[in-house]
Amino acid sequence: MTDQPRRDVDHRPAPRRLSSYLLRPATPDDVDGARSVMLDTFYREFGYGYAPAWHADVVDIEGAYLRHPDHLLLVAVHDDHVVATTAVHTRGPAHPPHPKWLAERYGSASTAQLLRVYVRPGHRRNGLARALVGMAGEFAAARGRDRLYLHTNVRVPEAEPFWSSVARQVFDARTTGEHGPGVATVHYEIPLPR
Template identity: 75%
Template sequence: MHDFPSPRPVGPYLVRPATPEDVEGARSVMLDTFYREFGYGYVPAWHADVVDVRGTYLTGPRHLLLVAVHGDAPEGKVVATTGLLSRGPAHPPHPRWIAERYPSGSTAQLVRVYVRPGHRRHGLARTMVEMAADFAAAADYASLYLHTNVDVPGARPFWESVAKEIFDARSTGEHGPGFATVHYEIPLPR
């Protein structure tokens, strides 16, 4: 067993592991991102964790959901999320060699790294990614993997500042037309 990360203040925000009281706020951040940022909305095959936030993130000892809340009050508003799951990328849609390189069980997959537009550029995503990497290392994961849509403004420069690019899948169309998927690995602290 391992400990969940301790809360970290970031300016007027508090980044901490999610509680059951944060589920609706976290779900709102995720769904708003699908509809407003990505423009394709909820896709059941990709987003089942958003329907069952509690069961996906709050019950598994090797899973984690971090939230950033604005304000000092415990009832502060959730403005950002970052999830960590004990699974590697699935083939398909991802290339088989990536699925084999990052097998489920020994791979932590970083998901749902979303910050509401009015709260960006405050270090929230960077803090949450650092906390997730610390958690993954403490939970004895061998690697921390993620894929992202680099068409989202600021995504590519951010991920290149904290991760190593593994594969640029934009030419393969692995998620279909209009998806700019790039795969990354984040170094784990040891």
């Protein structure tokens, strides 16, 4: 008997309401809106724009998330517009974390990676990121994962206090410059219930 979940079971979380927002797994109709949220974050928040080595999933959202059984993209919709995103990969990190000891620690089958947790500035402080991260954790736990790994650029306003409230910091890479100038990377872990 294996510990792995059945592949034919749909582990995606059910849609839910949070005030005037609908939080749910993304559909093909959400692709353009989700991509817009992601690209706006890269250019306006991060300040370095689209980086092909880091952001290939944003070009092919359908292939990366909608058609991939081990990955999930969640969206928050308000007035028929995608205003927030969160993605999760349950087959190990999408791109290796740095340094090498982190890649080794989080490359196992027990780890899922959290990505693309972005909320448009006008919709922040409504609990969207927290709720979407919770839904991503439900998906990962249902797929047999023990923890979520993520890294973030803490130069984005409110990023560091938010992640410190929901996750455990495992490495502050700001002094290493691992992702280049202007990127203040911090690595986090979120344990998941079994």
